[in-house]
Amino acid sequence: MAVISETIKDMKGYKLHIVKTEKFKTNTIVWKMKTPLTSENVTKRALLPYVLQSSSKAYPSTSKLRSYLDELYGANLYVDVSKKGEYQVLSFSLEIANEKFLSDPEPLLKKGMELIAEILVNPLAENEAFDRETVEKEKRTLKQRIQAVYDDKMRYSNFRLVQEMCKGEPYALHVNGEIDDIPALNEQNLYEYYKQAFTEDELDLFIIGDVNEDEVQSIAEGLLQFEERTPKSLEAVKADNVEEKTVKDKEDIKQGKLNIGYRTNILYGDQDYYALQVFNGIFGGFSHSKLFLNVREKNSLAYYVASRLESHKGLMMVMSGIEFNNFDLAVKIIREQMEAMKAGDFTEQEIEQTKAVIENQMLETLDTARGMVEVLYHNVVSEQKVSLDDWLNGMSKTTKEEIVEVAKKVQLDTIYFLTGLGADK
Template sequence: MAVISESIKDMKGYKLHVVKTEKFKTNTIVWKMKAPLTRENVTKRALLPYVLQSSSKAYPSTSKLRSYLDELYGANLFVDVSKKGEYQVLSFSLEIANEKFLSDPEPLLKKGMQLMAEILVNPFSDNASFDKDTVEKEKRTLKQRIQAVYDDKMRYSNFRLVQEMCKDEPYALHVNGEIDDIPEIDEKNLYEYYQQAFGEDEMDLFIIGDVNEEEVRSVADELLQFSPRTPKLVEPLANGKVEEKTVKDQEDVKQGKLNIGYRTNVLYGDQDYYALQVFNGIFGGFSHSKLFINVREKNSLAYYVASRLESHKGLMMVMSGIEFNNFELAVKIIKEQMAAMTAGDFTDQEIDQTKAVIENQLLETLDTARGMVEVLYHNVVSDKTVSLDEWLQGMRNTTKEEIVQVAKKVELDTVYFLTGLGADK
């Protein structure tokens, strides 16, 4: 039996994804739109969803919009901006009660879809520009979001690693854009960009819940119609020879942040992607991993240490917090764990344990409707079709030899260390 049954239909200018499930007492509507990351548009894109969710023609203030959400049995509306490989993705999510579980037979799903369409296609504007006050308010908030990365040294050090590692690549751009761009954005040029995005982006509508697929399709077709487009695809950059480099920054911090970036040379949907997942789990992904045991537990070198994959860019990041004077030793031990992986120095028990944790983690993600959307959206970003059953089967079937082979593909690119003022460089 399929883990998730997803129906996909081509609509006018977008794709409709319906997942019929009785798992939830709510229905979830998610609109996603993606475009290549560009220096020119990254900040406008980061601002746009927040302007759209704050008001619309029918609800010209945030309080009116929120009051209407309360009327819809406390429906939840939220937006998000994320980076998937070389793309910037805007997400609009609406979670609304399923009327089947209410005494009132009001057609809530239809009303939720109408509200989503209202926010997307009827913004509070004069059809040439957004409301000036709304844009200025959201610009201030965006500035705070960007500033927050600099204030949170764990996030900042990861951002700096990516900046250094992916110089001259779109992926080096921060998902929230550039603080210096914000003053140049106004209600007119943002509205122009809004029209461009809805004319060019690859767009997908996900409906998750106990719904009637035909009814959903009919309502979507009535509410949302856009011009046809060919999605702009980013060609993966050919990796040249990777030369290991070390970058150190000094700031007024109490704890050093050691972040190491690797090129995996494997992308989501590749044949050896499943082996890469298991490799990452054994290397640094979980609390039973080599990094956790050897860097943190045995040698007491790190306050935290873990590795994670960026599946659409072919990167693996190691993040750790260490004392300033433990830099050399921590790097040495991390490199030793990688050498152990390429030498096949791990047990069948480690493989089995890692596979079990990956499977549990995936199934846990599918316990929420938004988690389901995130998992299914991998196929849109990668332009591949991998069902969850294939994914699970591929991961379960991964052999030790395949894990060793994928480990040998992984290349250390950049070691980044955020150290204290006055600490030895």
């Protein structure tokens, strides 16, 4: 039996993805829009969903919109801006009770879909401009969101690593854009970009829950229709000649942040992607990994250490917090763990343990509707058709030889160290 059964239908200007499941007592509606990251639009795009979710024509203030959500049995509405490879993705999500479990026969799914459509296509706007007050309020909040990255040194050091490692590549752009771009944004140019996004973006609507597929399709057809388009797609930038570099910044901090970026040269949907998952798990992904055991446990060098993959960009990042004077030793031990992976210095037991943890993690992700959408959306971004069963199967069949082959493809690109003002190095 399939882990997830997804039906995809071509609609006018977008794709409708329906996952019929009895797993949840709620229905989840998620609208996603994707386009290549560009420096001229990244900040506008980061602002747009927050302006749209704060009000609409029918609900001209945030309080009116929120009180309507309360009427819908406390439905939850949230937006998000994320980066998947070289793309910037906007998400609008609504989680609403399934009327099957209520004594009131009110058509909540239909009302939820109507509300998402209202937010997307009937914004609070007139004369080709959004409401000025709303835009100004959300500009202030966006500024705070960008500032928060600088204030959180763990996130900041990862951002700096990406900036240095991917110079000249769209991926170097921060998902929330640039503080310096915010003053130039206004109700007119943001509205102009809103129209452009709905004309050009790749659009996808996900409905997850115990629903009737024909009913969902019929409601969607009545509510959402857009111009047909060929979505812009980008080849992920693969660096051919990787030259190792080390970058150090100094700030008034108490703990050093050591972040190391590798090029895996493997993307989601590639044949050796499954082996890459297992490789990352053994190397630094989990608490039984080489990095955790050798850098943190045996040598007590790090407060935290882990590695994670960027599947649509072919990157692996190692993040760790260390004492300023432990930089050389920590880098040396991390390099040794990578060499051990390339030499096949790991056991069948480590492989099996890692596969079990990955499978568990995946099944846990599928325990939430939003998790299901994120997993299924990988196929949209990668333009692949990888079913969950194929994914789990491919991962569980991965051999030691395949993991070693993957390890040999991984190249160290950039070592980034955020150190203290008084540190020697």
